[in-house]
Amino acid sequence: MSLDGFVTGPDPREGQPLGExxxxxxxxxxxxxxxxxxxxxxxxxAGANGEVARExxxxxxxxxxxxxxxxxxxxxxxDTPFPAPCFVLTHQPxxxxxxxxxxxxxxxxxxxxxxxxxxxxxxxxxxxxHSPGIAQQxxxxxxxxxxxxxxxxxxxxTGRRLFDHAVQAGRELEPTGVIEAPGVTHLRYRxxx
Amino acid sequence: MSLDGFVTGPDPREGQPLGExxxxxxxxxxxxxxxxxxxxxxxxxAGANGEVARExxxxxxxxxxxxxxxxxxxxxxxDTPFPAPCFVLTHQPxxxxxxxxxxxxxxxxxxxxxxxxxxxxxxxxxxxxHSPGIAQQxxxxxxxxxxxxxxxxxxxxTGRRLFDHAVQAGRELEPTGVIEAPGVTHLRYRxxx
Numbered sequence: 271m272s273l274d275g276f277v278t279g280p281d282p283r284e285g286q287p288l289g290e291x292x293x294x295x296x297x298x299x300x301x302x303x304x305x306x307x308x309x310x311x312x313x314x315x316a317g318a319n320g321e322v323a324r325e326x327x328x329x330x331x332x333x334x335x336x337x338x339x340x341x342x343x344x345x346x347x348x349d350t351p352f353p354a355p356c357f358v359l360t361h362q363p364x365x366x367x368x369x370x371x372x373x374x375x376x377x378x379x380x381x382x383x384x385x386x387x388x389x390x391x392x393x394x395x396x397x398x399x400h401s402p403g404i405a406q407q408x409x410x411x412x413x414x415x416x417x418x419x420x421x422x423x424x425x426x427x428t429g430r431r432l433f434d435h436a437v438q439a440g441r442e443l444e445p446t447g448v449i450e451a452p453g454v455t456h457l458r459y460r461x462x463x
Numbered sequence: 464m465s466l467d468g469f470v471t472g473p474d475p476r477e478g479q480p481l482g483e484x485x486x487x488x489x490x491x492x493x494x495x496x497x498x499x500x501x502x503x504x505x506x507x508x509a510g511a512n513g514e515v516a517r518e519x520x521x522x523x524x525x526x527x528x529x530x531x532x533x534x535x536x537x538x539x540x541x542d543t544p545f546p547a548p549c550f551v552l553t554h555q556p557x558x559x560x561x562x563x564x565x566x567x568x569x570x571x572x573x574x575x576x577x578x579x580x581x582x583x584x585x586x587x588x589x590x591x592x593h594s595p596g597i598a599q600q601x602x603x604x605x606x607x608x609x610x611x612x613x614x615x616x617x618x619x620x621t622g623r624r625l626f627d628h629a630v631q632a633g634r635e636l637e638p639t640g641v642i643e644a645p646g647v648t649h650l651r652y653r654x655x656x
Contacts (some may be wrong), residue, residue, distance in 0.1 A: 271638060273612075274470040274626030291633045309600045369644070408617075421465075423636040423652055424624065425602075433467030433618065440484045443466060443616040455641055455650065459466070459616055 272422055276429035277402050287342035289429050291298070295422050297452040299323045318451035330354050331395025332388040334408075337362070339401045340374065350374065351400060355391040357384045359404060381407050402432050410437050410462070417443065419457040423425065465615055469622035470595050480535035482622050488615050491647040509597070510610045510646035519611070524588025525581040527601075532594045533567065542558050543567065544593060548584045552577045553595060574600050592616065595625050602630050605656070610636065612650040 271277050272295060279289030286391065298319045315323055330352045335343075337360035343351060350356045350371035357375050358364070377384040385408070388397040399414070408414040419432075420427035443459035450456075452460040464470050472482030481488065485600040491512045508516055514561060521543045521544050528536075530553035536544060539618040543549050543564035545554070551557070555570035570577040581590040592607070612625075636652035643649075 273610075274630070275624075279632070294633075398470070417466075421650075425630055425632070425634040425636070427630045427632040429626075435620075437467070437618055437620045439472065439512045439618070439620040440487075441618040443618070445616050445643070445648065448641060448648055450641045452526075455638065456613075457648065 271419055271432045272424050272426040272429075274425045274427065275414065275431050275433060276426040277432045278430040279426050282342060282430070284342060284345065287339075287346055289426075291426055294424050294431065298420060298422065298451065304412065305414075306373045308406075316450055318456075322420075322449060322456050324399065326398075327352060329396050330398045331392030332357065332397045333400050334359065334384055334388050334397060334404050335399075336401035336403050337376075338362075338403075346372070352398065354395075355388070356400075358390075359384045378461075379401040381413075387411060402430055402434075405432070406437065407436060409437075409461075412438075414461050415445075416461065417459045419459070421457060422453065423453045423455075464555065464624045465617050465619040465622075467618045467620065468624050468626060470625045471623040472483050472556040472619050473621040475535060475623070477538065479647045480532075480539055482584060482619075484617075484619055485622065487617050488535075488613075491613060491644065494510075495591075508627060511642055511649075512647065515613075515644065515649050519591075520545060523591045524585030525550065525590045526593050527552065527577055527581050527597050529553075529594035529596050531596075537567070537617060545591065547588075547591075548581075549593075550577045550581045550584075562583055574604065574606075578606060595623055595627070597632065598625070599628060603628075605631075609654065609655050610640075613649060614648045614650070615646065617646075 273288035276296065280291040287406050299315055313414055316379055332354050333356040335354050335356060335358055340358045349369045353371040355372040357377055360376050360378060361383060367374040377387060385397065399408055446460050447458040448455065470488065472485035475482040492508055496511055525547050526549040527547050528549060528551055530551055533551045542562045546564040548565040549645040550570055552574060553569050553571060558569050560567040570580060578590065636654055639653050641648065
């Protein structure tokens with residue numbers, strides 16, 4: 271998330287799935303700047319960012335996403351975004367799509383069904399809500415256990431907000447960890463039931 | 464700021480200047496919960512929160528605010544919010560108002576004049592932008608040097624956002640410090656000119 275609350279920049283579309291400037295938000299996962307303002311070094315992130323990314327991948331047993339993210343993402347990804355089965359919440363039926371990292375399954379019967387299917391497939395690992403819309407729905411329904419926030423020191427000004435639409439005013443979260451890393455602050459919160 | 468980006472709850476008005484639930488965001492300054500979820504202990508904050516609050520008071524040489532914050536705030540405060548001269552940006556002229564902590568001066572000639580007056584009065588200390596609207600104007604005008612963000616693990620859902628209106632897309636900030644403290648994460652950013 272950008273410091274001003276966005277998880278994409280404006281105008282997400284094919285070839286620019288995270289919107290204008292939105293790639294900046296994921297940079298910590300793939301590379302680190304050797305010097306502030308310097309060019310990014312491509313490849314697997316080192317140090318604290320690498321640890322956070324590797325843990326994220328290792329603990330994710332299934333992924334939930336919206337149809338829009340699938341449509342924009344699967345081209346650039348060329349695979350599942352995590353090495354795990356992915357469940358796409360959609361209104362249009364679609365055949366299963368088998369990729370190297372896992373299978374995309376399309377669920378037309380609502381959020382709860384999609385979550386149940388993802389939980390069953392996750393084998394005790396986490397179900398990751400990969401679309402902000404899905405995360406917001408789970409939050410409103412009281413079905414979210416944890417928020418892992420990767421706060422990037424950039425302002426985007428417009429785009430898709432992670433927290434949008436009136437959600438449970440006064441809901442308290444329990445901070446469970448802060449990691450300062452190059453170009454990002456990793457914050458974790460538990461949502462008590 | 465709440466985790467979802469709000470610096471007040473909904474419906475700020477007399478008797479509830481921070482909106483519904485908004486007082487929660489300033490709790491860290493005045494008290495700490497002895498146990499998570501337990502009752503707040505009133506009085507001067509101890510530990511890391513006390514240090515942050517004391518530094519904020521010690522380094523603030525003047526305050527900029529909007530007329531709305533003055534109208535809602537001065538009653539509950541009974542004084543200036545910081546022991547420093549306060550400059551209120553407004554369209555309506557108003558006589559100076561001398562309080563124990565400093566003088567409220569009302570500026571009708573725009574942001575730049577108000578900032579210049581505040582800088583001159585600050586005696587080399589910081590000018591604190593106390594209203595989100597003022598902070599946003601300064602940010603858009605490239606006149607903000609630093610952001611001190613006190614991120615509180617609560618969702619408010621609605622209210623006044625700290626970051627609102629399209630501001631300088633792609634503007635990079637330089638993180639200069641993170642302090643984890645009970646009930647709040649203190650984050651600091653420098654805005655390179």
